[in-house]
Amino acid sequence: MMVVLYPPQQEENIYIRQQAQAWRRSGLITEEQLRAINDHTDLQLRQTNLFFRLLFLVFTLLCAGAVVGLFVWLLDFKDANFIAVMLICFGAAFYIAAEYLAGKYLFYRHGVEEALVVMAMVLFCAGCGILLSENHLTLTQLRIVVPALLAITACWIYLRFGFLYAAIISIVALSFIPFQFNLSPAVERILLFSVLCVIFVFSLLADKPDLKNFRKNRYAKIQACLLAAMYLTVNLEIPGFSGSIMRDTHVVHLNAQLFPPSIYWSSYVLTFLIPAAAIYWGIKNRKRLIINVGLVMACVTLATNKSYLGWTRYAWDPAILGIMLVGLSLLITRWLDSGVDQTRFGFTARDILKPEEGGITPADVAAALTPGVIETQQPPAGAQEQFYKGGTSGGGGVEGKF
Amino acid sequence: MNAAKLLRKLRYEKKLDSGQAELLLNLQERRIISVHRELRFFLYIGILLIIAGAGLTVKQYFINLGDAAIISALTLCFAAAFIYCFARGNPYEGGEVASPNIAFDYILFFGCAFYSMDVAYIETQYHLLGDLWENYLLVSVALFFFLAYRFDNRLVLSMALSTLAAWFGFTLSGQRFYFENYYRLYAIAYALIILCCGVLLYRIDIKKHFLDIYLNFAAHFLCIALLSGVAEYKILSLYFPALLLACAALAFYSVQVRKFLYVLYAVIYGYIGISIVIVDQIHRQTFLLFTYFIVTSMLVIGLIFKLSRRFKENQ
Numbered sequence: 001m002m003v004v005l006y007p008p009q010q011e012e013n014i015y016i017r018q019q020a021q022a023w024r025r026s027g028l029i030t031e032e033q034l035r036a037i038n039d040h041t042d043l044q045l046r047q048t049n050l051f052f053r054l055l056f057l058v059f060t061l062l063c064a065g066a067v068v069g070l071f072v073w074l075l076d077f078k079d080a081n082f083i084a085v086m087l088i089c090f091g092a093a094f095y096i097a098a099e100y101l102a103g104k105y106l107f108y109r110h111g112v113e114e115a116l117v118v119m120a121m122v123l124f125c126a127g128c129g130i131l132l133s134e135n136h137l138t139l140t141q142l143r144i145v146v147p148a149l150l151a152i153t154a155c156w157i158y159l160r161f162g163f164l165y166a167a168i169i170s171i172v173a174l175s176f177i178p179f180q181f182n183l184s185p186a187v188e189r190i191l192l193f194s195v196l197c198v199i200f201v202f203s204l205l206a207d208k209p210d211l212k213n214f215r216k217n218r219y220a221k222i223q224a225c226l227l228a229a230m231y232l233t234v235n236l237e238i239p240g241f242s243g244s245i246m247r248d249t250h251v252v253h254l255n256a257q258l259f260p261p262s263i264y265w266s267s268y269v270l271t272f273l274i275p276a277a278a279i280y281w282g283i284k285n286r287k288r289l290i291i292n293v294g295l296v297m298a299c300v301t302l303a304t305n306k307s308y309l310g311w312t313r314y315a316w317d318p319a320i321l322g323i324m325l326v327g328l329s330l331l332i333t334r335w336l337d338s339g340v341d342q343t344r345f346g347f348t349a350r351d352i353l354k355p356e357e358g359g360i361t362p363a364d365v366a367a368a369l370t371p372g373v374i375e376t377q378q379p380p381a382g383a384q385e386q387f388y389k390g391g392t393s394g395g396g397g398v399e400g401k402f
Numbered sequence: 403m404n405a406a407k408l409l410r411k412l413r414y415e416k417k418l419d420s421g422q423a424e425l426l427l428n429l430q431e432r433r434i435i436s437v438h439r440e441l442r443f444f445l446y447i448g449i450l451l452i453i454a455g456a457g458l459t460v461k462q463y464f465i466n467l468g469d470a471a472i473i474s475a476l477t478l479c480f481a482a483a484f485i486y487c488f489a490r491g492n493p494y495e496g497g498e499v500a501s502p503n504i505a506f507d508y509i510l511f512f513g514c515a516f517y518s519m520d521v522a523y524i525e526t527q528y529h530l531l532g533d534l535w536e537n538y539l540l541v542s543v544a545l546f547f548f549l550a551y552r553f554d555n556r557l558v559l560s561m562a563l564s565t566l567a568a569w570f571g572f573t574l575s576g577q578r579f580y581f582e583n584y585y586r587l588y589a590i591a592y593a594l595i596i597l598c599c600g601v602l603l604y605r606i607d608i609k610k611h612f613l614d615i616y617l618n619f620a621a622h623f624l625c626i627a628l629l630s631g632v633a634e635y636k637i638l639s640l641y642f643p644a645l646l647l648a649c650a651a652l653a654f655y656s657v658q659v660r661k662f663l664y665v666l667y668a669v670i671y672g673y674i675g676i677s678i679v680i681v682d683q684i685h686r687q688t689f690l691l692f693t694y695f696i697v698t699s700m701l702v703i704g705l706i707f708k709l710s711r712r713f714k715e716n717q
Contacts, residue, residue, distance in 0.1 A: 052710045360618040
């Protein structure tokens with residue numbers, strides 16, 4: 001039996017059609033040329049647009065959840081073992097239904113088969129978890145076995161259906177395991193980092209040059225996720241940094257005591273090395289997504305640098321980082337624009353491929369929220385008068401009324 | 403066959419000219435990579451960080467800095483940004499106007515954000531408008547609308563619409579973010595006003611591409627306000643038929659213009675509204691509840707399936 005459910009050429013044809021749509025949107029080809037490309041890329045798989053896919057996903061999840069709920073309620077089982085077996089049976093039934101829809105009716109990223117497969121995964125793992133907990137497995141063992149089971153199931157779903165989020169669920173589930181052994185925080189992080197490195201190496205080995213484009217694209221996405229996961233594992237100051245954003249802007253150096261100095265400073269070096277390596281590797285192999293992840297990680301490194309060094313954070317730090325980003329972006333744009341044909345080393349700042357218009361973008365939403373955020377940042381009225389009256393500014397606490 | 407092979411074949415069949423085929427092959431084989439979107443992304447993040455940093459600095463150090471320094475610095479920043487935009491901006495046109503450079507849109511956005519910060523600071527500290535202080539928002543709304551249309555800027559239009567919402571009473575800081583009592587009616591009024599504005603401007607061919615932003619704001623405000631009415635009064639009010647009507651209109655528009663985002667809104671809001679009423683009617687009986695969700699979700703799936711097939715057939 002072949003592991004992959006869909007014929008590779010069909011998936012490649014979908015990839016070609018998506019590319020052709022982007023070319024058409026950007027005015028690089030005509031409608032007639034788009035039709036010619038579609039004629040050459042025969043498609044039997046059934047797809048739908050993103051919004052219908054979301055609706056199918058939501059309502060299939062609702063329906064499947066209600067069916068399980070109804071059965072559990074009707075049969076009124078008191079025994080947890082029965083409930084567990086029933087959940088596993090439902091999981092199996094949903095999985096078979098998803099396979100049937102994808103195999104017989106050729107549903108491809110249609111929402112319905114995705115919801116069934118996700119539901120199957122959750123029910124199967126929940127059922128196994130209940131069954132194991134009822135059969136003398138300790139809570140610690142259960143915390144290891146259930147994520148492992150989830151990681152294996154999600155990995156199978158990724159291999160079979162090619163859902164990228166299943167691969168991500170698998171990596172996240174796997175990342176939980178090292179934290180369940182009651183090890184020291186340093187060992188936990190080292191263990192997790194090693195596991196992620198091993199998966200990353202496997203993904204590199206699988207990413208051969210003669211692969212079909214859709215596979216290369218998929219591997220690039222997984223590699224980007226793995227790099228981000230490795231970075232999040234290594235950067236020990238992210239919790240402290242996010243805490244400083246939420247609460248105060250003073251010195252935040254939360255993790256220094258938890259880790260031996262050698263580990264702490266190695267992680268500091270790695271927070272620079274991983275983004276640099278990602279950017280270099282992305283440019284060398286012309287992997288756009290890897291470059292982007294590398295750049296985002298570099299920004300996070302700059303943002304957490306002060307926390308690592310134990311320096312005082314100031315209110316204007318974000319503005320300085322912002323000025324750096326704006327300056328760098330403008331410099332790179334100018335540098336690329338001044339090259340031959342506005343291109344340097346194959347990179348250009350020209351707007352060649354236009355993104356799909358979805359009505360409203362995250363940038364619009366952020367802009368809409370900006371006035372509200374500005375309003376919340378205003379200092380309280382009359383605080384200055386209070387400050388001087390109360391003598392906080394000096395004068396030995398003498399009040400105005402004195 | 404992969405994309406590169408197909409492009410070569412189409413060039414051989416003379417369906418693509420050689421210049422076109424070469425560009426597409428360069429893009430496909432990643433000999434040319436456009437980093438335009440990445441550069442825009444980092445510019446935008448940079449500007450947002452500058453705004454956040456300036457806001458935090460004002461909030462934390464306003465006593466040390468003093469009013470004069472804060473107000474003059476903020477005024478200088480937004481004035482410089484606006485002067486730059488008027489000096490460098492392309493002339494006004496009713497249709498879409500390309501930005502003169504990659505940073506232009508963000509400089510205008512930066513200017514508007516600093517203007518807001520400046521005006522908010524002056525108003526908080528000096529109360530120039532006294533009890534009518536909320537009206538300074540209307541001045542900001544007028545300015546943002548003018549700038550958004552003058553320079554064809556979606557970000558500033560979003561700011562204008564959210565500032566108008568703030569004037570109606572919907573702010574992030576206040577307790578008025580939820581729709582209760584008369585704020586529900588304010589939300590409906592706000593949604594209808596911006597919907598009318600958007601449609602009117604679309605009809606008279608002024609920046610037709612802005613319609614989606616108006617529709618998104620209007621759809622969410624209207625549907626959430628009506629839903630809150632349905633949640634409170636259930637079937638015994640005009641909110642329920644109004645919600646059904648709004649969802650039907652959204653779905654109809656969506657099908658007409660083939661923008662399926664609005665079908666998503668219509669189905670989700672409509673389903674939640676109907677479910678609130680039905681669940682209330684069946685008095686939370688477990689069997690009927692589960693049956694209701696099974697039957698209705700299957701009905702929705704069938705309906706969407708039919709709709710998606712219809713559009714496939716039409717293509």
